[in-house]
Amino acid sequence: MPATDTIPMPGLAALPRVRVARPRRFLMCEPRHFDVTYSINPWMDPGKPVDTALALAQWTALRDLYRSLGHTVEVVEPLDGLPDMVFAANGATVLDGKVLGARFRHLERTAEGPAYLSWFAEQGFRDLHWPEHINEGEGDLLVVGRRILAGSGFRSDPRSHREAQEFFGVPVIGLTLVNPKFYHLDTALAVLSDDEIMYYPAAFSEGSQAVLREMFPDAIIAEDEDAEVFGLNALSDGRHVLLPEAAVGLQRKLRARGFEPIGVDLTELLYAGGSVKCCTLELRS
Template identity: 55%
Template sequence: MSTSQTATRTAHRRRYLMCRPVHFTVNYSINPWMEPANPTDTAKALAQWQKLHDLYLELGHEVELIDPLPDYPDMVYTANGGFVIDGRAYAPKFRFEERAGEAPAFADWFRAAGFDTVIPEEVNEGEGDFLLAGDVILAGTGFRSTGDSHREVGEVFGREVVSLNLVDPRFYHLDTALAVLDPVVGEGERANIAYLPHAFDEASQKVLAERFPDAILVSDDDGAVFGLNSASDGYNVVISPRAKGFEQQLRERGYNPILIDLSELLLGGGGIKCCTLELRGAK
């Protein structure tokens, strides 16, 4: 067994941006999970979201809130609202008109919070498609963020970008098919990740296997319940209670999986990570 599989895990205090789903509903379809004909329960979505919010506080994390806009039911998925490293915020530019109006609200919030805010030229959906793994930015494309956004995000943050091609429409954002398990790594150390191999094309699978040989490979059953759409502080990993195999894999690696049910928000195509935007730096 490798060092990464036997290491003692350490929780790190995180700062997150969230948005109450007071206007949540599914009245249009921009991903395979959204079925407007199926009823949604806003009160249930809010209650489930509140449990996630309160858990973060219990774990010692800090949670900031952005005000929800009445005409944007997907604003609860704050991970799509930007990508933040070292006090600099790269704002989103949504692919679909249904979410376009969220972008100025997120940019305004970042500025008011003291972040150096960059307005993008390229279509990108923030931490939905950009994940920080150590010093490297893992960047997804294929359904939402465009390839040019990968160049742009690299220029904004001055970091290496590894492009990954998503091929299964169920996993339309990178954060639905890949999770970074160690938000803080030491110099020369490799971040631990988990991912669903068949969500990526063969070239991307090869890149992931080479760069992260000790990664947790998650089953399609666990991926299909958004098991990978999770949030980790390096020890505690908040996941869907239906991702039973992933839960066991995490325990075997020394992580502490915590189960939070966001089944109502999954009707909009989002889970735990979708509702959680990490704020790194500035305050």
């Protein structure tokens, strides 16, 4: 055998990657005023009672878990009359220190966009953009390495994808959502690393499914039962993946890939159609 030949190593390709957590900086909003008083997605039923104290306790546990894992968590002041402001991921998209504000589709949430953008201005962020077209922040704009996957179909305007690309200067790939239960991209797809995702194919149009298969042939595929408990509304730091504790199938698949899944209980916030990722906006410098 020539010295330059590669010696075959059976099974080596199947070994999971070595996963390394990278400290992140997050923005969150305490659910002090959380309630379900209107319905703008299939999960919301104003007729069902909401336990605000329990929602606050569950949110606090998530915040404390982030900090225990070495992440920085900053908190924006919640405003009375904005019960969905707890879902900080919708408040903006931040990349390279640049902040693309959020413009909401439904009247009930429109005041959240200016509230979040004001926080960024007060904290010294200088490159701020108030959007022309509707985009609901990281709910529909997910950063994967130096690319952005952008959802539309229920909330964000497809024209916001071009606006995001021009502002951030990175490729933006549009994906169409077709199942109203998965109304934001972050309910149907989670970013695991700079080149890995997990997603629920049935939430997407056939063309978007084809795009995802082409871009991420080794993606983790979520089964119905995990998607239905919001298992894809998850957050990864490169090693730990925080996701709803009921998504046991996804947790098993993540472990097989070398990740360390951590189940989180945010069942009270699910009454409004939100979980781990919805509560968490990453501040990328």
